[in-house]
Every structure is written in C-alpha cells, then in structure tokens.
Amino acid sequence: MIKTPKLLATSSAMALAGLLAANSAAAAELGDVKDPIKLAVLEWTGAQVSTQLAGMILEKAGYAVEYVPAGSFPQYSGLSDGTLSATVEIWSNNVGDIYPRALAAGDIENIGSLGLETREGWAYPRFMEEVCPGLPDWTALKEPACAAALATTDTLPNGRLLDYPADWGSRSAEIIADNDLPLTAIPAGSEGAMIAELRAAQATHSPLLLMFWGPHHVLAEIDLGWVEMPPCASDDPDKCVKLPEVEKVVWSGFADKWPAGYEILKSFQVTSSDQEKLMAAILEEGQPLEEVAAGWIDSHQDVWQPWVDAAVD
Structure with missing residues (x-):
C-alpha cells in the first residue's frame, strides 16, 4: 500500500517519538x-x-x-x-x-x-639459571657456587642481593636470616640505580639477584625470572613477601x-x-x-x- 502524506507524517512522528524514548532510556542509564x-x-x-x-x-x-x-x-x-x-x-x-x-x-x-x-620478590635475569642451576627454586641460592658468583668485595663470602632503597623498607634481610642463606642484602641507592644495574647485568651477563616488583616498565624490555620465595617465619604478614x-x-x-x-x-x-x-x-x-x-x-x-x-x- 502507498502511504499518503498524512500516514507518512504519522509514521515519522511515531519513529521520532520512539527515537526520543530510546535516547531518554539511554540517558537514564548513563x-x-x-x-x-x-x-x-x-x-x-x-x-x-x-x-x-x-x-x-x-x-x-x-x-x-x-x-x-x-x-x-x-x-x-x-x-x-x-x-x-x-x-x-x-x-x-x-x-x-x-x-x-x-x-x-x-x-x-x-x-x-x-x-x-602483580609480582614482588627476588628476581634475576634469565641467564642466572645457568649460573645457579635449580632456579627458580630458592634452595638453589644455598649452593656455594651460586653465592660465589653473586659475591662482591662488600659481601664476601656471601652473595649479594640488591635490595630496595633503604628508605623503602625491606623484608629481605630477615628472610635471608630465617632461612640461613649465604646472602647479604645491600640497599640500592635509588630505583634508577636498580634499573641501571639490571640493564648492565643483562648486557654483560654479570650475575645479579635483586628485590623487584611488577608491573614495571623495564619488564617490557628485560625478561626476569622470579625466585620461588623461601618460607617466611614471621607471624607478622607485613614482614613477608606476598603478592x-x-x-x-x-x-x-x-x-x-x-x-x-x-x-x-x-x-x-x-x-x-x-x-x-x-x-x-x-x-x-x-x-x-x-x-x-x-x-x-x-x-x-x-x-x-x-x-x-x-x-x-
């Protein structure tokens, strides 16, 4: 059937009314x-x-x-x-x-x-799994060869764990002591210093273990492994590393x-x-x-x- 102008007008009005109603409903939802x-x-x-x-x-x-x-x-x-x-x-x-x-x-x-x-805990460049066989299991850090590879003049005979800057606070030293690990936690000077050392270690394959977290922008650049953390002996959960x-x-x-x-x-x-x-x-x-x-x-x-x-x- 061919619509007359009157019918067209009525149809248009109904369509417009429907559109306004729909818009009103959407606005109400917004x-x-x-x-x-x-x-x-x-x-x-x-x-x-x-x-x-x-x-x-x-x-x-x-x-x-x-x-x-x-x-x-x-x-x-x-x-x-x-x-x-x-x-x-x-x-x-x-x-x-x-x-x-x-x-x-x-x-x-x-x-x-x-x-x-999220990630938080002890991390390492992937090549460290060759230096400390057994990683990411934390017991690999007990091996004398692993500690020796991580050792510096400041930590001998222990291996060095690059820790959070001192003013951030840290749980690493206590976890190391609780589990009798041959490591010494050394605070980083700043976040920037941590990133610089991580990049240098990755570039030169220098052994490195560090306290770290994610998401972090450097993780878009460097693939880190994460230690399966040792047990936390403290009754205070704030002294333990948890995600x-x-x-x-x-x-x-x-x-x-x-x-x-x-x-x-x-x-x-x-x-x-x-x-x-x-x-x-x-x-x-x-x-x-x-x-x-x-x-x-x-x-x-x-x-x-x-x-x-x-x-x-």
Missing part, C-alpha cells in the same frame, strides 16, 4: 552526564596509565571526566565524601588503616580487581549517580603486559601520557567496546 566523574590520579606512572584509559573509555560512553591529582592516603577522604568519584589502581599493600575503615563504614565500595598480574591485589574503588554514591559508568568501571581491566608497554613508551621514549593512552584506545576497541555496550544497552 545518569548524570553533566557532572564530571572525578578520577583520582596517583603518583606512579602505572596508576596514571590505568586512570587515563578508564577516563577515555568513560568519555566514549558519553561521560564528562576530570582527572584530579591525589595522594595514596589522602584520596580516601575524597572518595568517602564524594569529592573524588573513583580510583582504579589501589595496591592492597599500600592502603594504611584509612582504607579499611572507610570500606567498613560503607563510604566507599570495592568494585573488584583491575586485572594486573598484592590491585583493586578499583568508587565513592558509595557512584552507582546511583552514574549507573552505566559503574558497570563500565566494574568491567574495566588492564593487563600487566599492556601497562608495562605503555609505561615504557612514556618513561623511556618520552611520549605524552594522553597520546600513549589514546593509541591503546584506538587499537583495542575490541577490548573496551563490549564493556561500554553491555553497560549502556
């Missing part, structure tokens, strides 16, 4: 798109990468986003009163006592893991104000490999954070688009 979601920007590059990615994805969904510099501990006050909306990279070994209190009070909500595969969780936290009113954004952040994940590559581009190549993050967004639409679609459909 929540407040005018008031920006304020993401905490923490001190370290990895967290800044994660936060920038999360913000760009929220913007793709239609939200306004602000990036607010925040300290690791002060951020919890802002999250509790809503002056900060969310933080996407909280390491469980660096939360103090404010975080658990705010969580217990219901002022903030933990919305799950960021997805990073931290990395989690996402939002203000308690986030889900009501930005429902779809809440679902997007719950789904949001970053792999350690991706974060390390992005950090390396920023720290080693001098590329701007925003450009590096935008490149990931452009090349990983198949990763993040389903999070957005599931949240706003």
Whole structure:
C-alpha cells in the first residue's frame, strides 16, 4: 500500500517519538552526564596509565571526566565524601588503616580487581639459571657456587642481593636470616640505580639477584625470572613477601549517580603486559601520557567496546 502524506507524517512522528524514548532510556542509564566523574590520579606512572584509559573509555560512553591529582592516603577522604568519584589502581599493600575503615563504614565500595598480574620478590635475569642451576627454586641460592658468583668485595663470602632503597623498607634481610642463606642484602641507592644495574647485568651477563616488583616498565624490555620465595617465619604478614591485589574503588554514591559508568568501571581491566608497554613508551621514549593512552584506545576497541555496550544497552 502507498502511504499518503498524512500516514507518512504519522509514521515519522511515531519513529521520532520512539527515537526520543530510546535516547531518554539511554540517558537514564548513563545518569548524570553533566557532572564530571572525578578520577583520582596517583603518583606512579602505572596508576596514571590505568586512570587515563578508564577516563577515555568513560568519555566514549558519553561521560564528562576530570582527572584530579591525589595522594595514596589522602584520596580516601575524597572518595568517602564524594569529592573524588573513583580510583582504579589501589595496591592492597599500600592502603594504611584509612582504607579499611572507610570500606567498613560503607563510604566507599570495592568494585573488584583491575586485572594486573602483580609480582614482588627476588628476581634475576634469565641467564642466572645457568649460573645457579635449580632456579627458580630458592634452595638453589644455598649452593656455594651460586653465592660465589653473586659475591662482591662488600659481601664476601656471601652473595649479594640488591635490595630496595633503604628508605623503602625491606623484608629481605630477615628472610635471608630465617632461612640461613649465604646472602647479604645491600640497599640500592635509588630505583634508577636498580634499573641501571639490571640493564648492565643483562648486557654483560654479570650475575645479579635483586628485590623487584611488577608491573614495571623495564619488564617490557628485560625478561626476569622470579625466585620461588623461601618460607617466611614471621607471624607478622607485613614482614613477608606476598603478592598484592590491585583493586578499583568508587565513592558509595557512584552507582546511583552514574549507573552505566559503574558497570563500565566494574568491567574495566588492564593487563600487566599492556601497562608495562605503555609505561615504557612514556618513561623511556618520552611520549605524552594522553597520546600513549589514546593509541591503546584506538587499537583495542575490541577490548573496551563490549564493556561500554553491555553497560549502556
């Protein structure tokens, strides 16, 4: 049947009404798109990468986003009163006592893991498995030949473990003593000094054992092995080396104000490999954070688009 102008007008009006209704439903699911979601920007590059990615994805969904510099501990006050909306990279070994209190009070909500595969412990360049046969088993470090290969004039007859800088604190010396290992922990002068020595050891095949962690940008460059850590004899878990969780936290009113954004952040994940590559581009190549993050967004639409679609459909 051929439609008359009147029927066409009616049909068009109905289509327009349906479109407006659909847009209204989507807006209701998005929540407040005018008031920006304020993401905490923490001190370290990895967290800044994660936060920038999360913000760009929220913007793709239609939200306004602000990036607010925040300290690791002060951020919890802002999250509790809503002056900060969310933080996407909280390491469980660096939360103090404010975080658990705010969580217990219901002022903030933990919305799950960021997805990073964290590492911490004694690490070594892969060639060390030839120098100390038996690695990554920690008992390989007991062998006299292994200790001799790692020894320096400062540690003879023990082998040297390059430890965290002194002002970071460390658990290595106590673990060495508890397990009667022929090692001496020597603090590094700085993170930069640790990285420089690691690169030199890799280039010259000089024996090296060091306390380290991941994700770290140098791991995009050097493949490290990780010692299966010896037992920790202490009753204090803070004196033991354990893998931290990395989690996402939002203000308690986030889900009501930005429902779809809440679902997007719950789904949001970053792999350690991706974060390390992005950090390396920023720290080693001098590329701007925003450009590096935008490149990931452009090349990983198949990763993040389903999070957005599931949240706003």
